[in-house]
Amino acid sequence: MTKAELLQWLWVIFIIEGDCRASVPFGWLPLKKAWQERRVGFRSVMRAVAKELRLEWARWQKAKEKGEWRDFIAWLAQKGYNVSPNEWAEWEKNARSVLSWLERL
Numbered sequence: 621m622t623k624a625e626l627l628q629w630l631w632v633i634f635i636i637e638g639d640c641r642a643s644v645p646f647g648w649l650p651l652k653k654a655w656q657e658r659r660v661g662f663r664s665v666m667r668a669v670a671k672e673l674r675l676e677w678a679r680w681q682k683a684k685e686k687g688e689w690r691d692f693i694a695w696l697a698q699k700g701y702n703v704s705p706n707e708w709a710e711w712e713k714n715a716r717s718v719l720s721w722l723e724r725l
Contacts, residue, residue: 631718
């Protein structure tokens, strides 16, 4: 994953997870309490999400070598970033929409 791709995905996730209105940036629940207690800043949350994205990218690449048919958005929606099966389709739809919007900027 290039830095440009990483930044693109960070923007996609930031926006679809509630942008500035979210209870924690990027909807990153592992740091929600620390964020709300002001023990971590935005960059710490962003760094954690970037680490997770790189990890999921590597997992997706390995899965593709073994025949994985989903693209990275579907992978994130169903296996990686989004943990709720009830939200898979909506998360994927929103991610595709935001990605398309970002590419038109």
